[in-house]
Amino acid sequence: MADKCAWVIAWGEGVDPAAQLIAGAARQYGLNVKGQHWPEKEKQAWLASAKEAADAQTAVILLVTTHTVYAQPENRRALALFRLRLQSLLNRQVDGVVLLQGPPPAEPSPELFGTAVLGDWMVVGPTDKWVARAVARAHAPSKLSLPLQLSVYAEERLGVWLELRPRTTEPVQGFIAGVSGTGADITFHAVGLSGRLPDKSVNEYELRGLKFETEGVEFNAWGLQNQITPEQSYFIRLEGEPDVVAFGALPGGEISELEFVRLA
Secondary structure, three states: OOOOEEEEEEEOOOOHHHHHHHHHHHHHOOOEEEEEEOOOOOOOHHHHHHHHHHHOOEEEEEEEEEHHHHHOHHHHHHHHHHHHHHHHHHOOOOEEEEEEEOOOOOOOOOOOOOEEOOOOOEEEOOOOOOHHHHHHHHHOOOOOOOOEEEEEEEEOOOEEEEEEEEOOOOOEEEEEEEEEOOOOEEEEEEEEEOOOOOOOOOOOOOEEEEEEEEOOEEEEEEEEEEEEOOOEEEEEEEEOOOOEEEEEEOHHHOOOOOEEEEOO
């Protein structure tokens, strides 16, 4: 069991003693424990953090943080991007346990709509029994909850890309993706085989710079009418970091139905 790594993230004022206790408990259950203090002052801290966790062959994330830190949308967005990038590097799902410290807020923070990237992570309090379930998730991650497969690619020359792979055994006719959030936009798109950025893409009947609004949230969107086979994905290059991603098929150049994935 020692080959399974639990990656402990300590994030928030005064959480270090709890993080040390949690790391000790995980070791007692046979997990190999490594980890970090979250570098919250660094731009795109999720990028380097995901690389470190991937190098350790992380099997489960143990996030030790405060209610206040976890309630901030920008922090959840960073953790969602961290998870997506980590899973892309390891080519497998990585579950997490959020161990909240300190008093809860008087009122819960409002949440955006959409299926949350972190929605299947187990959230527990300081007195809850969590170790056995964390070990179980290290060996057998929970069932995927997102309506499509999302992967993140980041290269200095090419920028940050999001891969959207529909969960279907049938071809999808056309595709559209939109992003919301301060400064979030799409600057390029492509279609190619899943699992890697395409070297080239012949885009059919492109739609660029679309704007739409859903539930009071504005989206910037691009689309095309390529047929996307089950072995292929739609790729978008990101500017900024999105709070919510919208996506759907685009048969005949018309939006049929949109689904939403929430990062923040």
